[in-house]
Amino acid sequence: MATQDTVIQLRAAIRKVLSIADPVDPELASAVRGALTRDDDYASLGKPPCDWDDPKARAALVDALVHDAKAALGVVDGRALEGPLAEAVELLGLVAGQDIEQDDDGIFRIARRVARDRVISTVDVEARHGHKSRARTFDGYKSHLGVDPDDELITNVAVTPANTADREVIDTLLDQHSTGTPAGSEPGVGGPAARTGTGSGPQGGTGAKGFEVYGDSAYADGATLDGQTARGHDMRTKVPPVRNANGYSKDQFNIDLAAGTVTCPAQRTVAIRKGLRYRVARFGALCTSCPLRAQCTTSRRGRAISIHPQEAALQHAKARQKDPSWQQDYRTYRNEDSAA
Numbered sequence: 001m002a003t004q005d006t007v008i009q010l011r012a013a014i015r016k017v018l019s020i021a022d023p024v025d026p027e028l029a030s031a032v033r034g035a036l037t038r039d040d041d042y043a044s045l046g047k048p049p050c051d052w053d054d055p056k057a058r059a060a061l062v063d064a065l066v067h068d069a070k071a072a073l074g075v076v077d078g079r080a081l082e083g084p085l086a087e088a089v090e091l092l093g094l095v096a097g098q099d100i101e102q103d104d105d106g107i108f109r110i111a112r113r114v115a116r117d118r119v120i121s122t123v124d125v126e127a128r129h130g131h132k133s134r135a136r137t138f139d140g141y142k143s144h145l146g147v148d149p150d151d152e153l154i155t156n157v158a159v160t161p162a163n164t165a166d167r168e169v170i171d172t173l174l175d176q177h178s179t180g181t182p183a184g185s186e187p188g189v190g191g192p193a194a195r196t197g198t199g200s201g202p203q204g205g206t207g208a209k210g211f212e213v214y215g216d217s218a219y220a221d222g223a224t225l226d227g228q229t230a231r232g233h234d235m236r237t238k239v240p241p242v243r244n245a246n247g248y249s250k251d252q253f254n255i256d257l258a259a260g261t262v263t264c265p266a267q268r269t270v271a272i273r274k275g276l277r278y279r280v281a282r283f284g285a286l287c288t289s290c291p292l293r294a295q296c297t298t299s300r301r302g303r304a305i306s307i308h309p310q311e312a313a314l315q316h317a318k319a320r321q322k323d324p325s326w327q328q329d330y331r332t333y334r335n336e337d338s339a340a
Helices: 006-024 026-035 055-076 083-098 166-174 222-230 311-320 324-333
Strands: 100-102 108-110 128-131 137-148 153-161 193-197 210-215 234-237 254-256 261-263 269-271 279-282 304-307
Touching (some): 006 026, 006 055, 006 083, 055 083, 137 166, 153 166, 166 222, 210 324, 234 324
Parallel strands (some): 137 193
Antiparallel strands (some): 100 108, 128 137, 137 153, 254 261, 261 269
16 A cells, blocks of 8 residues: 655645545534635645645745644534544644644644554555564555464454554454464464364363464564463463563573562572562673673662562463474464565
8 A cells, every 4th residue: 555644644634534524524524624724625636736846945845834723623522523523633643643743933844753553644544654674664454364274274364554463363263252263373474374272272281172272472472372372272472582771681580480589590589579660680680790791781779680470470481482392383383474
């Protein structure tokens, strides 16, 4: 799909309000036109004329478009609108606010940020920006395909905006209420596969019939591991290592949840205590004389290890994935990434 920049979206949203209002409420359409100040009938598609090489001209155009958008919204404010006209007005308000900020001098400019859940097209308002990685982006939608790796069959399909996390549709793709062949998922650029299993799960599970679910780190967050295990599924999704740019990673610390302690690579042990957001193990003064300090932390307060709310599920999954048989199964059944 073609994405639209802020200028095109502003103009297109104003045009959409006018084009929908003309046949259903000519009086309102006339009032909106009377409030607009730009020399533009908003009848044609595309960008308005502008010296795009001149920063001042571009800034003036953005400011004028925002003022027209605000004027149009002011006219319809308080009116009882329904159907497509109400949707068009809502879209105009969203577009006029998501990318714009007002400077101290009162001029409206394009903000130097990207709004969360940003609308990228006034034509297809559900499309979004997506990221496969920091360097690899795409716009539009993401497809999720449920796959049975034994029979090589696609068993379920879901389509979501491109910014939807893969894990958010795992319940749909595994079809929790189905009694037939289960599904994994392949969210457009790779995903888990599922096989029938005993349902014992990596942490005991419920004993009910479940699936072996194979997938990459997109499906290996703590909440997903806990939730799917509770449903009786054997989650064989790869939990990524925890990185630390300063040296020793969290994975090199021994976290004993039963004892409520954490032991560092220098074999110094501290208790896990309540923190502001998560429980945390703080080594503090123990780091001052530690011979491994330079390989561990640059903080004056010493090293601190945060304990995730689902730390038990994450630690269990990491331990399992070191097993050679687990690794062989993972290589055998996990869907490979594709460019679809």
